[in-house]
Amino acid sequence: MADASRDVWITGIGIVSCLGEGPEAHWRGLNEPTPIVDVKTFAPYAVHPLCRVDFDKQIPKKGDQRQMEPWQRIGTYAAGLALDSAGVKGNSDLLGRMDMIVAAGGGERDWAADGAILTGLPKANDPERFLNERLMSDLRPTLFLAQLSNLLAGNISIVHGVTGSSRTFMGEETAGVDAVRIALQRIRANQSDIALVGGAQNGERKDLLMLYDFGGFGLKGDFHPVWERGSAPGFALASIGAFLVLESRDHAEKRNATPLAKLTQITVASAARQPGAVEASLDKMWGSLGSPDSVVISGATGCEPATSEERSFFKRHSQLAVRATGSHFGHGVEPQFIMNIAVATLAVHYGKLFAPFDPAGVEQSITGPVARAVVTGVGHWRGEGLALVERV
């Protein structure tokens, strides 16, 4: 891109997960050898539970908190962290023209109400009438709003005043890739100056564990790092909130904002998943990034055959130092790619990479400064994405 003033900078990050909240807690946690995972509460499924969060700090009104379930609370919280990080919280003029793209799934079911209905249905004389009556009487009227995919964005507008524009992308892992990609391209092309991009997940919910386990994608039993799940593949669902503030260099410089990193390029594909297709897709995208000399923050899920194909790609590029963050904070699906861009941002900002966490030897130690990081996002079912993050 010839016009450097339209370079896209990452000027704020807001992250919360099982490792804690914020950059320091995450950097510490990523350097720890012990994963924080719960294999008991949702046995046989392994999940990465959210750290203790005081939601009052970012969602001051209890009334607002009550309108949400955990998924939207986690996201609204992380969005607030990102706005604080970028130094734009409370700047109502700027927030009034700030664009927003959220990668979202949907909100929590009322598990007790569902269970009561399922229990009663086989015994009901008129099952259709029974279902109608129970739905009308058992569902809290505002629960729908806590479930609606675009209402995470809606709540962020209400709580934090971000109202320039609001879009919500669905579609599992690629929703996160495309949310950042579209925000990046709009800023580059002068269609936007500053954007809040992110998503959240509540991994501690049986309705979501169920969706992925229909296809056998959930990690069950003992916990193993991502590269070692070959014989019992799967991802450990995670509670995660991850938001970025993306800004044109021009806009950032005018308000004296310090960049954390530059978001240089994002590429996405959706290969038909024949054997070898993921690896071929990674090859093609790697080439389009210019085969950069960089470290890799991998969003490998631990599902097969995608993880093996990604691993095979790294074997053929053995000079790359790879870190699979799924081993540390699990897989949040929609916000995962965005979370990993935040981790990549920290790596290039601090100029170093955290220690390997992988006895299987995929992850190698490195010495020397880190100026460039590529993020991978290979979806458990469909979609592949890469992002290039660079030191400013």
Next chain:
Amino acid sequence: MAELLDTAGRPVVVVTGMGLVTSLGAGKTDNWDKLTAGKSGIRAITRFSTENFKTRVAGTVDFVPVEPLSAPALAERMAEMAIEEALSESAIGRRGVFPGPLFLAVAPIEIEWPQRQELAQASGSNDAIGYDDLLRSAGTGQFRRFHERFLFGSVAYNLADKFGTQGSPISLSTACASGASSIQLGLEAIRRGEAEATLCVATDGSINPESLVRFSLLSALSTQNDPPESASKPFSKNRDGFVMAEGAGALVLESYAHARARGAKILGVIEGCGELADSFHRTRSSPDGKPIIGCIRSAIADAGLEPEDIDYINAHGTGTPENDKMECLGVTSVFGEHAKRLAISSNKSMIGHTLSAAGAVEAIFSLLTLDRQRIPPTINYAVPDPTIALDVVPNVARDAAVRHAISNSFGFGGQNVSLVMGREPRA
């Protein structure tokens, strides 16, 4: 010869193909004939029992056979039909290859009560059923098809594969504005040179007991069930809520340069788009109307036009007491004296609120309005609301000189989008 760039120096974006399915029927011809004849697609719901429900009518699409029926399956099939019609008209690319990305507005996807019941039965539990039982059933591997069908991206993946769109498809939601957002994403992608053509699709087939209850519990739906055709009464004094409906719309957007080079017929122009989010409330708009006013103004400015250039507004016009009042406030604020001269009508009076599909379905009706120079009516207008002093084209369609039209979509969660459309590229 009209310029290939608009007044802001951006590629002009035209429409070369359109496809439609609503409760009025399949295809543009059937829909347009009925719409301009003032016919309604709203009927008593027969898909499931509505006993004890306060709302018993909807614009269901019952003529599209889908087995087993689920919201994503119906949405996908209607989208296929709309896309086939649009691609056939556009004659772009070749069979199985569309030279651009897919933007799909779709309702959030989740498993439904028939699937939950299947899972409960399979668990073999005789006592109280809970999610542990459902998880046990899931773990048997016998329900793989539920994973594929009920992923959020499932409809988009299938459509992208079938029609050969480029890159990764985007599934999007801005509630009731979703269809308009899908067109906006296509417009922006072509303007920044990322694509020469985009397939913008919006679809919604989600009328089932729980979705009806959800809107009903928010007091958003009309309960004037008898007769069904008169339940949707936008701008009327006795309006009492919207009527849920199903449908799909598909548009092929293309740069004018690309369309002209291959000799494609230009069906209309997407001249501008405005969007603005509202931070007032999760379901109600800001009482001062500023987000709606700002949205409409920015759409007109984006099109390089003045308010006086707009002859017709295809209203969001849901028929809720709140929306129609706020939309009127927005329109009179933006257009001033000109608000009395332009026409504003609501397709939702006849096809109901097609939710995620609405913005695209109504953009297509707006383009047909421009092409045919004929404005569809707002039907069921028997008791005027004296506080809404606008020409709502009551009950009967009319021929008119329409140079430019705006289509409004204002969604739950405060997501507002307005599209400006014209007949042909301007020099």
